[in-house]
Amino acid sequence: MLLFSIITAAVxxxxxxxxYFYLKDRYDSEPLHMVVKVFLLGFLVVLPVMILQRGLTLWLGDHPLISSVGISAGVEEFFKWFVLYHIIYNHTEFDEPYDGILYSVAISLGFATVENIMYAFAGHASFGYMLMRALLPVSGHAMFGVMMGYYLGRAKFSQGRKTRYFIIVSLVFPMFWHGIYDLILNTMTHYWVWFAVPLMAGLWYTGMGKVRRANNRSPFRFVKREEEVNL
Incomplete structure (x- = not known):
């Protein structure tokens, strides 16, 4: 029973x-099996990320800036981005800008879920601790996913130099903000909450704006409006 409670709290x-983000797709919902597959890909990403992070830590040391921005945020966001770009970006189901957000959030939350399970089994399964992880680290991974997916969606439906620009931004922006978040946690022992919470609130505010704009760019919005008018 305890094991079930721990897993439930983590997942x-x-x-x-x-x-929540699946239901935010206003015009052309993605196949549920595709979303679940990408979520599970987030599980698989954890192992190579951990191996590479361990090796880089032994090589570069644990300086807060290097550890936060390069080893933690850099490696995690790169692996998620790499999988999305090579498996999802050219997939036929990626047919509207919001799909980039949904699939990026899916792989990010898959990754965050495994992290949560690992922390829970490491002896941090108290209600307060798991609630804190839900509000900050797990929520943070979702917001970094929104950022990554929004710009992948912009790249998918742009042309020429804009495509390359948005592809680069889709990696750099989540890596940067993830690094800032980790740097706050790694350098502010007592007052981190006063910086992490406003940062997360700001990310949610801008993230919801990106969700709205991505939906508004959907090529299916006119089709749905015509169907509603015909009804």
Whole structure:
């Protein structure tokens, strides 16, 4: 019973957020099996990320800036971006800008869910600690995913130099903000909450704006409006 409670507490935030973003797709919902597959890809990304992070830490040391921006945020966001770009970006189901957000959030929350399970089994399964992880780290991964996916969506439906620009931004922006978040946690022992919470609030505010703009760029919005008028 205890084992079930721990797993539930670790998995629930990621599934809840994934459901929320799945329902935010206003015009052309993605196949559920595709979203679940990408979510599970986030599970698989954890192992190579951990191996590379361990090797880089032994090589470069644990300086807060290098550890936060390069080893933690850099490696994690790169692996998620790499998988999305090579598996999802050219997939036929990626047919509207919001799809980039949904699939990026899915792989990010899959990754965050495994992290949550690992922390829970490491002895951090108290209600307060798991609630904090749901509100900050898990939520943060979702917001970094929104950022990555929004710009992948812009790249997918742009042409020429704009495509390359948005592809680069889709990696750099989430890597930068993830690094800032980790740097706050790694350098501010007592007052980190006063910086992390406003940062997360700002990311949610801008993230919801990106969700709205991505939906507004959907090529299916006119089709749905015509269907509603015909009804």
């Amino acid at each position: 629930a935030p990621g599934l809840a957020l994934l459901t």
